[in-house]
Amino acid sequence: MPYPNTNDTIQLLTKLVSIPSPSGNTNEIISFVESYLKQLNVETKRNRKGGLIATIQGIDNSKHRMLTAHVDTLGAIVKEIKPSGRLKIDLIGGFTYNSIEGEYCEIETSCGKKLTGTILMHQTSVHVYKNAGKAERNQENIEVRLDEVVHNAEEVRELGIEVGDFISFDPRVQLTSSGFIKSRHLDDKASVAILLQLIKQLKTDKIELPYTTHFLISNNEEIGYGGNSNITPETVEYLAVDMGAIGDGQSTDEYTVSICVKDSSGPYHYQLRKHLVQLAKEHGIDYKLDIYPYYGSDASAAIRAGYDIIHGLIGPGIDSSHAYERTHQSSIENTAKLLYHYVQTAMIQYQ
Structure with missing residues (x-):
């Protein structure tokens, strides 16, 4: 299976975390991502908040998907x-x-x-x-x-x-021989690297997506409103790709993809969650279901903004979130695999 190369994802991640981008001052890293996507001949546009939207046209343009990850940091x-x-x-x-x-x-x-x-x-x-x-x-x-x-x-x-x-x-990024990535701002630049590598794989292999798919690289998530706008009326499914939180009472770890059941905003869409779990089982992808008690995502921000969408949240497990963070290459790999299959599947039956 031609999954996105994990080593390439990690190398891209080291570049991303090394570009300063606190919320409110993200133009440099948005320009970096914009340049990366233009080299792949991917259609992009900036919103007025300074975020970036990349679009890949699909077979069905009457229904859209949106995936989001954020480059802004603490x-x-x-x-x-x-x-x-x-x-x-x-x-x-x-x-x-x-x-x-x-x-x-x-x-x-x-x-x-x-x-x-x-x-x-x-x-x-x-x-x-x-x-x-x-x-x-x-x-x-x-x-x-x-x-x-x-x-x-x-x-x-x-x-x-x-x-x-x-x-x-200072991110102090370090890669260990045992496969760990230690750095500040893995939330959420690990997910941004995964999405960018996914887009690269789709373009390189000329994979035709079933639906027009937007990738929002948001830049205000840490302050609550990164992904709550610029969602097309045709968007049915909205998936935030953000870190899985690790700690006492959590099932998320540094080696699997975390599928969020509920956070401080309430439960995520039940049918979409079950669809993601089924995909993981079918393709041998290691995953964990979890609840993040003090957490909100771009997907929950979109729901609060009043969008009529099916929303979900997945991501790599990140230890010591909002401090000096760490994850493992296997978590990045499992997240990438799940996303690779998800964007090629039919939408869930929501009616």
Whole structure:
């Protein structure tokens, strides 16, 4: 079976995670994806929010499918320039301050200049601060130490840094000999890499899809509204490809494709879920069913926006979500296989 090459997917993934793209500042990575798809002669267009829609015409144009994955990531923004020359930050997306303590970061000024720094507690030195380990990790105590010779706020502003400048985190991507991929922002760039490789395979093998299929590369998912628009009236099935969350009480792991039953928005479409499970069984694809209690996807955002669609959610299992994440190549492979078969099947009977 000519499945998308997993090694190629992982190499593409390393490129994607290395392009800074916090929600609100995603033009660089959207341009990268746009260029990748144009080389495959895939029809693309940008929406007004800055996302990208790729379309492959199918045999039946009266009914459409849409698949989505998001390139926007967690990040931060300059909240205040402190008198000391350090930066107070405000978070972009849902994560905790302790998950970024000690991380290298990049600050991009409004004129495009990029400077580096480190995210630290103000009370970091145990030789100075008696309660360094007990101090709360919050906006008041976490700050950015710039890698520049600055002594006050005025000198920081002379560098071009101002309130509102975007801050991205060093992904620290690493591939292990045992098949693990460790990096920030696997949510959801692992899924984006899988979709791009799927499109490449479809085009290379000249596979004719049963329905016109849209691939939305959304850019505002982490803040709740990436995939809630630009859905054609003909769209019947809408499948979000996003990470599977791992933790206590979860069945998702780093080796299978996770099929979401329910998240904080409620259950996903029962018939579509059963269809995905049946495909996995028929083709020997390792999968897990799971519930993500504190989670929402582009598919659930589309439902909330009022679209009359059949919605589903699958994705590779990601450990330590919204922190320094990890998955395994087998999870990427199983997700790719399920998607490969799904886009070539008949739609479920919804009437």
